Amino acid sequence: MGFNKVFSLLLVFVVLGATAGIVGAVPAEKARVIITIDKDFNEKSVFALGGNVVARGKVFPIVIAELPPRAIERLKNAKGVVRVEYDAKVFAYPKPPSPPGRDKDKEPSQPAQEIPWGIERINATGAWSVSDGFSGGVIEVAIIDTGIDRDHPDLKDNIAWGVSVLNGRISTKPNSYQDRNGHGTHVAGTIAAINNEIGVVGVAPAVEIYAIKALGNDGSGWISDIILGIEQALLGPDGVLDSDNDGVIVGDPDDDAAEVISMSLGGSSDVQAFHDAIIEAYNYGVVIVAASGNDEASSPSYPAAYPEVIAVGATDSDDQVPWWSNRGVEVSAPGVDILSTYPNDSYETLQGTSMATPHVSGVVALIQAAHYNKYGSVLPVGTFDDMGTNTVRGILHSTADDHGSPGWDADYGYGIVRADLAVQAAVN
Numbered sequence: 001m002g003f004n005k006v007f008s009l010l011l012v013f014v015v016l017g018a019t020a021g022i023v024g025a026v027p028a029e030k031a032r033v034i035i036t037i038d039k040d041f042n043e044k045s046v047f048a049l050g051g052n053v054v055a056r057g058k059v060f061p062i063v064i065a066e067l068p069p070r071a072i073e074r075l076k077n078a079k080g081v082v083r084v085e086y087d088a089k090v091f092a093y094p095k096p097p098s099p100p101g102r103d104k105d106k107e108p109s110q111p112a113q114e115i116p117w118g119i120e121r122i123n124a125t126g127a128w129s130v131s132d133g134f135s136g137g138v139i140e141v142a143i144i145d146t147g148i149d150r151d152h153p154d155l156k157d158n159i160a161w162g163v164s165v166l167n168g169r170i171s172t173k174p175n176s177y178q179d180r181n182g183h184g185t186h187v188a189g190t191i192a193a194i195n196n197e198i199g200v201v202g203v204a205p206a207v208e209i210y211a212i213k214a215l216g217n218d219g220s221g222w223i224s225d226i227i228l229g230i231e232q233a234l235l236g237p238d239g240v241l242d243s244d245n246d247g248v249i250v251g252d253p254d255d256d257a258a259e260v261i262s263m264s265l266g267g268s269s270d271v272q273a274f275h276d277a278i279i280e281a282y283n284y285g286v287v288i289v290a291a292s293g294n295d296e297a298s299s300p301s302y303p304a305a306y307p308e309v310i311a312v313g314a315t316d317s318d319d320q321v322p323w324w325s326n327r328g329v330e331v332s333a334p335g336v337d338i339l340s341t342y343p344n345d346s347y348e349t350l351q352g353t354s355m356a357t358p359h360v361s362g363v364v365a366l367i368q369a370a371h372y373n374k375y376g377s378v379l380p381v382g383t384f385d386d387m388g389t390n391t392v393r394g395i396l397h398s399t400a401d402d403h404g405s406p407g408w409d410a411d412y413g414y415g416i417v418r419a420d421l422a423v424q425a426a427v428n
Contacts, residue, residue, distance in 0.1 A: 029068070030051065030052075030066040030067055030068055030069075031066065031067060031068075031069045031072060031086060031087075032054070032064070032065070032066050032086070032087040032222065032224070033064070033065055033066075033067060033072060033075075033084050033085060033086055033087055034062055034063075034064055034084075034085045034086075034087050034223070034224050034227070034271070034273045035062060035063045035064070035065060035075070035081060035083070035084050036061060036062055036081075036082040036083040036084075036085075036272070036273050036276070037061050037062065037063055037080050037081060037082060038061065038080050038082055039080070040079050040080035041063070041078075041079065041080025041081060042079065042080060043063065045075065045078035045079065045080075045081070046063070046065045046067065046075065049067055049068070049071035049074055049075055050067065050068050050071055051065050051066055051067030051068070051071060051075075052065065052066050053065050054066060054167070054168040054224075055168030055169070055170075055224070055228060057227070057228070057231060058231060058235065058239075059231045059234055059235065059241055059280070060227060060230075060231055060273075060276065060277050060280065061082075062224075062227065062273055064087065064168050064222075064224045072084060072086075083272060083273070085271055085272060085273055087222050087223055087224050088222070088223040088267070088269050088271060089220060089221075089222060089223075090215065090220055090221050090222070090223060090226070090265060090267055110153060110154075110198035110199055110345070111198065111199060111347065112197065112198065113195075113196060113197050113198050113199055113200065113201060114199075114200060114339070115200070115201055116190075116200050116201075116338060116339045116340065117317055117334065117337075117339075118190070118333070118334030118335075118338050118355075118359055119190075119200075119201060119202070119203060119359075121317070121334050121416070122203070122333060122334065122359055122363065122416065122417050122418055122419045123418055123419055123420040123421075124202075124203045124204075124362065124363070124366070124419040124420070125420075126419065126420030127363075127366050127370075127419040127420045127422070127423040127424075128195075128205070130370050130423045130424065130427060138251060138252075138253050138259075138369075138372055138378075139207055139208065139251075139259050139260075139365055139368050139369045139372060139378075140160060140207070140208045140209065140210055140236075140256070140257075140258045140259060140260070141191055141192065141204070141207055141208070141209050141210070141258060141259070141260040141261075141262055141361055141362075141365050142209075142210040142212050142229075142232075142233035142258035142260065142261045142262065143184060143187055143188055143191065143209055143210065143211060143212060143262050143358075143361075144212045144214050144226060144229040144230070144233070144261060144262070144263050144265070145179075145183055145184030145187055145188075145212070145213070145214070145215055145262075145263075145264060145265070146179050146180075146181035146182070146183045146184040146185075146213060146215045146216070146217070146219060147162070147164070147177045147178055147179035147180070147181070147184045147185075147211055147213035148162065148177065148178075148179050148184050148185050148188045148209070148211035149178065149179050149185040149341070149342075149343040149344070149345070150162060150174060150177070150178055150211065151345070152185060152189075152341050152343070152345055153198060153199075153345060154189060154193045154194050154196070154198060154199040154200065154341050155185070155188055155189060155192070155193060155194070155209075155341055157194055158192045158194060158205075158206070158207065158208060158209050159188075159208075159209055159210075159211055160208035160209065160210060160237070161210050161211070161236070161237040161256075162174065162176075162177035162210065162211035162212070162213070163176070163177055163210070163211070163212055163213070163232050164176035164177045164212075164213040165212065165213065165214050165225050165228040165229050165232060166213060166214065166216055166221065166225060167222070167225065168222075168224065168225065168228065170228070170232070172237075176213065177211045177212070177213040178213075179211075179213070179343055180217040180343065181215070181216075181217050181218070181219050181343075182342050182343055182348065183215075183219060183264070183354065184211070184213070184215075185340075185341050185342055185343050186338075186340045186341060186342055186348060186350055186354075186355070187262065187264050187340075187354065187355075187357070187358045188202075188209055188211070188340075188341060188358070189202055189340035189341030189342075189347075190202055190203065190338065190340045190355065190358035190359060190362065191203060191204060191207070191209060191262065191358040191361050191362040191365070192204055192205060192206075192207050192208075192209050192362065192365075193205060193340065193341055194206075199341065199347055200339055200340055200341065200347060202340075202358075202362055203358070203359055203361075203362025203363060203365070203366065203419060204362040204363075204365040204366050204369070207362070207365045207366075207369065210232075210233060210236070210237075210258055212229045212232055212233060213229075214226045214228070214229035215265065223269075223271055223274055224273075226263070226265070226274065227273060227274055227277045230261060230277045230278065230281050231277070233257065233258040233261050233281070233286070234249065234257050234258070234280075234281060234284060234286070235257070236255065236256030236257050236258065237256050238256055240255075241255075241257070242255060243255055248285075249284055249285075250284055250285035250286055250378060251285065251368070251372060251377055251378030257284065257286070258286060259285075259286065259287065259364075259365070259368050259378060260286065260287045260288075260289065260361055260364050260365050260368070261281065261286055261287070261288045261289070262289050262290075262357060262358055262361035263288070263289070263290040263291070263303060263357070264290070264291045264353070264354035264355075264357045264358065265290070265291065265354075266290060266291050266292070266293045266300070266301030266302060266303065266304055267301055267302055268301060268302065269302060270302055270305075271302075274302070274303060275303075275306055278303055278306055278308050278309060279306075279308055281308075282308035282309075282381060285378065285380060285381060286381070287310070287364045287368070287381050287392050287393075288303070288308060288309045288310065288381075289309070289310045289312060289357055289360050289361045289364060290303050290304040290309045290310070290311060290312065290357060291304060291311075291312055291352070291353035291354050291356070291357045292304045292311045292312055292313050292325065292326040292327075292328070292329045292353050293325075293326040293353060294314075294324045294325065294326065294352050294353055295324065295326065296323055296324050296325075296326070297326045297327070298326075298327050298328060298410070299326065299327065299328040300326050300328055300329060301326065304326075304329075307383070307384060308381075310330050310331065310360060310364075310393065310396070311326075311328070311329045311330045311331075311413070312329060312330070312331060312332065312333055312335075312353055312356045312357045312359075312360045313325045313326065313327070313329035313331070313332040313333075313335075313353060313356065313411070313412065313413060314332065314333070314334070314335025314336060314351070314352060314353045314355070314356040315332045315333065315334055315335060315336070315356070315403075315412070315416055316334075316335075316336035316337070317334070317336065317337070319401075319403055319416060321411045321412065322335070322336055322351075324352075325353055325356075326353065327410040327411055328410050329410075329412070329413040330384060330393075330396075330397075330413045330414065331360060331396055331397070331400055331412075331413045331414050331415065331416070331417050332356065332400075332403075332411075332412045332413055332415065332416045332417070333356040333357070333359035333360050333363075333416060333417050334355070334356060334359055334416075335351055335352055335353055335354075335355045335356030335359075336351045336355075337349055337351055338350055338351060338355040340355070359417065360396070360417055362419070363396070363417050363418075363419045363422055364392055364396070366419055366422065366423050366426075367379065367392055367395055367396075367422050367423060367425075367426045368392070368426075370423045370426045370427050371426040371427065374427045379391055379392050379395070379426065380392070381393060382394050389425040389426075389428075395422050395425045395426060396414065396417055396422060397414040397415075398414075398425065399417075399418050399421035399422045399424075399425050400413075400414045400415030400416055400417050400418060401415045401416045401418055402414070402415040403415055403416060
């Protein structure tokens with residue numbers, strides 16, 4: 001998550017309501033809530049209490065609603081209500097500057113391609129001869145962020161689909177998921193900038209990416225929108241969870257669910273509906289990668305703190321962990337002075353665990369692409385303790401460059417990821 005140079009993207013959850021962990025205040029008019037429901041729930045119970053429904057889950061059993069604060073306790077007792085939680089707002093702090101402008105009548109000249117130091121450090125180039133990100137249209141990485149610059153010449157051919165879930169409204173119109181912040185485009189470039197003659201190149205330069213806009217142009221968004229973003233990553237462009245009804249959606253050529261979800265965001269609040277969504281995606285076989293955070297904490301922020309998620313810490317070009325990178329991570333990756341794509345066909349250097357996270361997401365995409373190309377299937381996600389080569393997490397752990405104390409340690413986790421060794425392990 002971005003930290004110094006252009007902006008700091010430590011995303012902080014500010015919960016709106018009078019429950020444990022609340023930082024903000026409940027609005028005077030209506031509070032936004034996430035209602036976990038069962039089959040007996042009827043939306044009329046929301047309307048009867050003076051509320052309105054913002055959105056409904058298609059995969060997850062949730063309803064997002066706005067109600068007068070005094071009505072929330074009564075809603076908890078309504079038929080079919082499993083849980084009611086105050087929604088949370090996520091903020092990019094501070095607000096990043098506007099992307100550089102351009103003369104619409106003059107196409108900007110593109111710099112000659114260079115390989116960013118982070119791509120070299122994890123030896124992604126050494127993995128391309130085995131995988132190169134090609135997967136026959138099976139491996140997709142969903143980037144839940146501020147959107148992506150869909151016309152960027154170093155990205156556009158790898159953007160397979162885009163959707164906005166802002167404020168609970170689902171839209172696939174091209175302008176709806178356009179990045180007017182910069183963060184999402186930067187993350188996308190580290191994962192999948194094309195290996196051409198301009199700009200930069202990503203870890204997996206031929207993998208398909210889904211642009212899922214769940215954070216607004218100022219870098220803020222609702223936690224419920226992130227949940228909806230995860231849902232869209234599962235549904236994919238066709239909007240169908242399991243089109244062939246075989247019970248498999250990840251690594252299935254008949255379905256278009258994302259195999260990897262990359263979230264360069266986080267905060268301090270544990271919202272159960274959020275965790276439930278992550279558990280369900282994990283159980284489907286999606287590898288979920290998230291930034292650990294930039295506030296010098298001894299443990300990762302959420303969602304990286306959830307055991308189903310790979311928490312990523314940052315390192316610099318000397319393999320040192322910067323003071324601001326949260327500890328207690330699972331793995332580490334380059335996150336300081338990272339050059340990548342930026343809106344308006346430009347490039348920018350940023351730093352933070354947001355920049356480390358896409359390095360790991362790209363490596364996971366290469367692992368799954370290489371394994372699928374050879375065996376016709378993807379690897380299971382695995383757990384935090386895995387050290388073998390029969391799961392994605394086990395491969396990441398066993399092939400990482402070990403730094404700090406031998407084995408896992410709080411500063412580096414299992415070490416700095418290595419794309420070349422990981423892909424070799426995936427095919428052998």
